Amino acid sequence: xxxxxxxxxxxxxxxxxxxxxxxxxxxxxxxxxxxxxxxxxxxxxxxxxxxxxxxxxxxxxxxxxxxxxxxxxxxxxxxxxxxxxxxxxxxxxxxxxxxxxxxxxxxxxxxxxxxxxxxxxxxxxxxxxxxxxxxxxxxxxxxxxxxxxxxxxxxxxxxxxxxxxxxxxxxxxxxxxxxxxxxxxxxxxxxxxxxxxxxxxxxxxxxxxxxxxxxxxxxxxxxxxxxxxxxxxxxxxxxxxxxxxxxxxxxxxxxxxxxxxxxxxxxxxxxxxxxxxxxxxxxxxxxxxxxxxxxxxxxxxxxxxxxxxxxxxxxxxxxxxxxxxxxxxxxxxxxxxxxxxxxxxxxxxxxxxxxxxxxxxxxxxxxxxxxxxxxxxxxxxxxxxxxxxxxxxxxxxxxxx
Amino acid sequence: xxxxxxxxxxxxxxxxxxxxxxxxxxxxxxxxxxxxxxxxxxxxxxxxxxxxxxxxxxxxxxxxxxxxxxxxxxxxxxxxxxxxxxxxxxxxxxxxxxxxxxxxxxxxxxxxxxxxxxxxxxxxxxxxxxxxxxxxxxxxxxxxxxxxxxxxxxxxxxxxxxxxxxxxxxxxxxxxxxxxxxxxxxxxxxxxxxxxxxxxxxxxxxxxxxxxxxxxxxxxxxxxxxxxxxxxxxxxxxxxxxxxxxxxxxxxxxxxxxxxxxxxxxxxxxxxxxxxxxxxxxxxxxxxxxxxxxxxxxxxxxxxxxxxxxxxxxxxxxxxxxxxxxxxxxxxxxxxxxxxxxxxxxxxxxxxxxxxxxxxxxxxxxxxxxxxxxxxxxxxxxxxxxxxxxxxxxxxxxxxx
DNA sequence: ACCTTTCGTAAAGAGCGTGGACTAATTAAC
DNA sequence: GTTAATTAGTCCACGCTCTTTACGAAAGGT
Numbered sequence: 001x002x003x004x005x006x007x008x009x010x011x012x013x014x015x016x017x018x019x020x021x022x023x024x025x026x027x028x029x030x031x032x033x034x035x036x037x038x039x040x041x042x043x044x045x046x047x048x049x050x051x052x053x054x055x056x057x058x059x060x061x062x063x064x065x066x067x068x069x070x071x072x073x074x075x076x077x078x079x080x081x082x083x084x085x086x087x088x089x090x091x092x093x094x095x096x097x098x099x100x101x102x103x104x105x106x107x108x109x110x111x112x113x114x115x116x117x118x119x120x121x122x123x124x125x126x127x128x129x130x131x132x133x134x135x136x137x138x139x140x141x142x143x144x145x146x147x148x149x150x151x152x153x154x155x156x157x158x159x160x161x162x163x164x165x166x167x168x169x170x171x172x173x174x175x176x177x178x179x180x181x182x183x184x185x186x187x188x189x190x191x192x193x194x195x196x197x198x199x200x201x202x203x204x205x206x207x208x209x210x211x212x213x214x215x216x217x218x219x220x221x222x223x224x225x226x227x228x229x230x231x232x233x234x235x236x237x238x239x240x241x242x243x244x245x246x247x248x249x250x251x252x253x254x255x256x257x258x259x260x261x262x263x264x265x266x267x268x269x270x271x272x273x274x275x276x277x278x279x280x281x282x283x284x285x286x287x288x289x290x291x292x293x294x295x296x297x298x299x300x301x302x303x304x305x306x307x308x309x310x311x312x313x314x315x316x317x318x319x320x321x322x323x324x325x326x327x328x329x330x331x332x333x334x335x336x337x338x339x340x341x342x343x344x345x346x347x348x349x350x351x352x353x354x355x356x357x358x359x360x361x362x363x364x365x366x367x368x369x370x371x372x373x374x375x376x377x378x379x380x381x382x383x384x385x386x387x388x389x390x391x392x393x394x395x396x397x398x399x400x401x
Numbered sequence: 402x403x404x405x406x407x408x409x410x411x412x413x414x415x416x417x418x419x420x421x422x423x424x425x426x427x428x429x430x431x432x433x434x435x436x437x438x439x440x441x442x443x444x445x446x447x448x449x450x451x452x453x454x455x456x457x458x459x460x461x462x463x464x465x466x467x468x469x470x471x472x473x474x475x476x477x478x479x480x481x482x483x484x485x486x487x488x489x490x491x492x493x494x495x496x497x498x499x500x501x502x503x504x505x506x507x508x509x510x511x512x513x514x515x516x517x518x519x520x521x522x523x524x525x526x527x528x529x530x531x532x533x534x535x536x537x538x539x540x541x542x543x544x545x546x547x548x549x550x551x552x553x554x555x556x557x558x559x560x561x562x563x564x565x566x567x568x569x570x571x572x573x574x575x576x577x578x579x580x581x582x583x584x585x586x587x588x589x590x591x592x593x594x595x596x597x598x599x600x601x602x603x604x605x606x607x608x609x610x611x612x613x614x615x616x617x618x619x620x621x622x623x624x625x626x627x628x629x630x631x632x633x634x635x636x637x638x639x640x641x642x643x644x645x646x647x648x649x650x651x652x653x654x655x656x657x658x659x660x661x662x663x664x665x666x667x668x669x670x671x672x673x674x675x676x677x678x679x680x681x682x683x684x685x686x687x688x689x690x691x692x693x694x695x696x697x698x699x700x701x702x703x704x705x706x707x708x709x710x711x712x713x714x715x716x717x718x719x720x721x722x723x724x725x726x727x728x729x730x731x732x733x734x735x736x737x738x739x740x741x742x743x744x745x746x747x748x749x750x751x752x753x754x755x756x757x758x759x760x761x762x763x764x765x766x767x768x769x770x771x772x773x774x775x776x777x778x779x780x781x782x783x784x785x786x787x788x789x790x791x792x793x794x795x796x797x798x799x800x801x802x
Numbered sequence: 803a804c805c806t807t808t809c810g811t812a813a814a815g816a817g818c819g820t821g822g823a824c825t826a827a828t829t830a831a832c
Numbered sequence: 833g834t835t836a837a838t839t840a841g842t843c844c845a846c847g848c849t850c851t852t853t854a855c856g857a858a859a860g861g862t
Contacts, residue, residue: 009418009850018410071829073838075839228731411818448849473859474807476808
């Protein structure tokens with residue numbers, strides 16, 4: 001499972017950790033002098049110099065222009081993350097599109113590409129091949145900018161077993177027990193990692209959205225199904241098998257419609273995108289996003305005060321509020337973030353949601369956590385995937401010599 | 402919050418960690434030779450010898466009788482945790498009793514004392530004074546055995562803010578916003594830590610019950626209210642404010658009876674001890690445990706096939722199963738452990754519980770986590786509290802020079 | 803008895819952060 | 833315009849901790 005924290009510490013371990021400490025501070029404070037790094041980290045100036053020299057020779061950081069901080073004294077040289085060195089590739093498979101995204105070590109987006117394609121029921125191998133092609137394209141495109149992709153992370157809309165590298169169940173793709181590791185163009189060329197779309201979207205929110213201000217948060221990412229990414233101490237909480245945060249199958253209405261999971265009245269059947277559209281009397285077709293998409297139409301109807309639409313969204317909001325009350329009681333986050341479909345629908349979903357949410361659990365704690373709306377919407381998962389790769393490099397720069 | 406993992410590593414840090422590594426292995430493999438420790442940890446024999454010498458001089462471990470492991474060769478000396486050195490004191494405040502318990506570094510119970518007292522509505526200061534007296538008694542009692550109490554942990558039946566050291570809400574004690582740190586006899590004499598009864602009961606289960614075999618687990622500890630302790634990677638998951646695992650206020654029956662928390666149909670109102678007793682037509686009085694207690698009577702009635710009793714417990718089991726389905730979807734544990742009142746009632750509670758549980762979430766994953774029954778029942782929280790102190794010492798032996 | 807195996811320790815060596823002194827580059831003051 | 837003050841970064845000796853190699857100690861096998 002995770003590293004057992006029971007590992008002996010040697011000199012090499014010490015170096016690795018300290019390189020990471022320095023690199024993290026450089027990344028967070030961007031152009032920063034060695035002297036200031038010494039203050040920030042508590043190291044001596046000597047040690048900082050040594051560590052920075054190593055990072056520099058690994059191509060991870062770069063000394064730039066002089067920085068004058070105080071009034072008097074010699075100016076220091078600003079050390080920054082090397083923007084044109086290593087980079088992270090994020091990939092996403094979703095029901096109606098494939099996406100790729102490359103960010104540099106400074107978390108700047110350097111490349112982005114989305115191709116729409118109907119992956120519902122398509123042969124998994126074909127989808128993965130298309131994804132590999134997209135990845136190869138991204139790698140060569142950013143190579144022109146001087147970037148070297150250090151690794152990839154892939155967001156998938158389903159439950160997956162990260163140890164075996166198998167997608168257990170992706171209902172909207174129609175995948176069951178599909179092995180994903182060892183895809184030719186990916187693992188062969190790049191170290192790739194696979195994770196749930198909801199988890200990566202939450203990380204996207206952490207790194208490119210609300211940031212650390214959110215504290216420990218739960219990011220609700222409804223696309224087709226409803227999932228949640230749980231971020232605790234700036235890391236994703238995955239549970240014992242990586243299935244944590246399956247919000248979509250909490251029971252919202254015990255007497256509600258049956259669900260593919262075998263239960264009845266699952267949240268997904270009431271607040272899922274398709275369920276809302278259906279209840280609003282709208283067709284459930286592609287394209288799923290953008291103007292002219294079902295969600296866009298739904299928003300139009302809501303704006304014009306359409307009764308069935310308003311009712312559908314209100315019902316979804318109340319159901320989601322109930323599920324989030326459970327989340328608050330069990331996970332106790334600082335913040336709740338609404339992403340995915342709920343982001344454009346927030347104006348209508350949030351009031352009933354908050355009413356139900358605060359009804360249940362408010363009096364025991366100091367009130368209910370604030371419910372925020374993500375500004376990232378669809379792009380969150382790819383961003384999070386790319387960010388994950390970069391974050392891995394920053395957390396263990398020793399891997400790159 | 403927690404240690405930011407962003408701390409520089411120096412030589413001293415290295416030593417501290419490595420002392421802990423060696424001590425943990427000694428504790429886990431009890432009489433173990435230096436040579437075997439070298440294999441287990443990956444250190445050289447020299448380093449092990451040095452570290453063991455330090456631990457020995459701190460009084461934490463002791464070299465004992467020769468141990469002959471292989472067929473040939475010089476026998477090694479078995480190093481064990483020093484049973485008569487440092488010890489941990491666990492304390493518990495509950496509605497109808499106060500308890501104290503001391504365990505030594507080898508996790509052997511060396512002292513145990515429970516005094517029944519009706520703390521419901523009693524002045525918090527008086528309760529804490531009584532607890533301090535109990536603690537002082539325990540400390541002097543084990544001093545006679547050569548034990549030195551290194552710290553204390555206190556289990557409290559309510560939500561508490563661990564940063565401020567304030568009990569926010571303990572409905573069954575009638576406490577609201579009661580400061581607990583700085584209690585004269587405790588913090589003055591001993592470093593004390595305070596935590597939720599449910600969390601400590603889960604740790605008790607981890608260290609004195611099912612152990613690591615359980616993996617990541619959720620321990621349901623119903624006494625008066627219903628709480629759950631969530632153990633992930635051998636540590637308690639507390640959430641952002643320490644309120645995680647508040648199982649009792651998940652909504653079990655949306656149209657159910659109102660709850661003191663402001664909601665309706667909370668699990669506690671259906672599967673809480675008092676709710677079950679009331680539904681079974683039994684009085685809700687002290688003493689809460691032992692023969693002649695309401696629960697004992699309930700078990701008798703269940704054994705004799707009493708209708709209302711069976712119905713009450715069946716309903717509780719179904720409600721608990723529904724709540725645990727939410728837990729499984731959100732937390733994804735390896736195992737679920739039934740403790741507290743549910744331990745003696747398991748025979749009747751478990752079948753309906755498992756029926757409801759597996760109905761909801763089984764098909765998405767590889768089945769539902771096994772539901773086990775704790776063998777510790779009431780004592781779990783005090784044991785966990787005492788264990789926590791010992792565990793702290795083992796995790797950072799450098800604190801004791 | 804003697805060889806083999808295994809345990810524990812001792813002495814020398816290597817890696818890495820520390821501490822203090824030293825050089826470099828800038829501003830403030832006279 | 834020179835000098836003092838201040839801050840940045842480097843150099844070198846040192847100390848701490850793990851490793852390597854070597855050696856003596858205590859058993860069993862022959």
